[in-house]
Amino acid sequence: GAGVSQSPRYKVAKRGQDVALRCDPISGHVSLFWYQQALGQGPEFLTYFQNEAQLDKSGLPSDRFFAERPEGSVSTLKIQRTQQEDSAVYLCASSLDPTGVGGYTFGSGTRLTVV
């Protein structure tokens, strides 16, 4: 597609529920990144894929967070047993070059609210 597509746009989850957030990057983009943006803050790194390989997951806040990109295209961020502190906007970005030196293209994000 023309841009990075994320779904759903909004998600309300009850505490303890599992959620899955989808990211469809720009076709042909090698690198895919997930960021978490809390209200009033800048995005914070979660994880990075180059094709299907997850090269860096150092930003995942706990083992409840899991990301995959099995065919090197669409990626899913899964959060198990959601907690209120997980409420944030989850941003996906993709880049043609491996390290994003030209800048990322971001999706519009998924706003997750845990109640």
Place this chain on the structure above:
Amino acid sequence: GDSVTQMEGPVTLSEEAFLTINCTYTATGYPSLFWYVQYPGEGLQLLLKATKADDKGSNKGFEATYRKETTSFHLEKGSVQVSDSAVYFCALGPGNQFYFGTGTSLTVIP
């Protein structure tokens, strides 16, 4: 570690006023520097970038110069418009992860 410190907002300006949003960075090595803009309800969009010292990035009337001696990358625009109202983020990269500032909210009033 690498980090970005950005001028706190919110900033409110009248149309046609001059804009400066300060950004300083701490980094090992030779980073690239970026400004992203986030309009209400939308994702972040790359506004401009500079990949080495003394480079000037520019786009849509916005400019920023990569100053290694002052570790700064301040965003400027000579005459803001109402449509420039948004949140602006300074960022440092590239690499496995970018480091973003906390964002500066700009409101331009007619």
